[in-house]
Amino acid sequence: MSRKRIRDIRNEELIEATIVAVHKRGYGVVTMAEIAREAGASAASINYYFGSKEGLMEATMLHLLGKLRRAMSEGYATARTPRERLYAVMDANFADDLFTVPQCSIWMQFWANAPYSPRLSRLHRINRSRVRSHFLAELRALLPAGQLETARQALQCYMDGVWLQAAQSEEALNPEDARAAAHRVVDLVIP
DSSP: OOOOOHHHHHHHHHHHHHHHHHHHHOTTTOOHHHHHHHHTSOHHHHHHHHSSHHHHHHHHHHHHHHHHHHHHHHHHHHOOSHHHHHHHHHHHHTOTTTOSHHHHHHHHHHHHHGGGOHHHHHHHHHHHHHHHHHHHHHHTTTSOHHHHHHHHHHHHHHHHHHHHHHHTOSSOOOHHHHHHHHHHHHHHHOO
């Protein structure tokens, strides 16, 4: 295992502070100074590492997408059937270290701001394409062609809706319960 560089450690601290600060104040109004204060750093250090608030948001979303990718890989490693791989896609989106109120909140704010930023819009398109591709790859083995898009939309809308509700929650989330509910939804969509 390789050692982490100080810069990488600092980047992670700034990203975690961004998640907390954006959740507390909102992406549109949070300042670099507030994020820096949350991280115990200076606004100049954020500018040094990320260049701008948009650059910091992009790095934060890349960090969260990395968490999602790792959770997906872990789920796929043990899944043997198309249904189990669908469960793995859903499970990854409700992973313990991803499905928290602050992270759901920043994700929703990212979605809301993506249309106005080429950098964020690019990440949004990549993520949506990835999710669509994962769903369709497994659904093709389970459903007739005429039902694929409806099933994909149902699963993706369910997932997005749960995230939206989670972002507005005042209580801690239970990822295990969310995964169990997601499995039930998969079973309803694909009998």
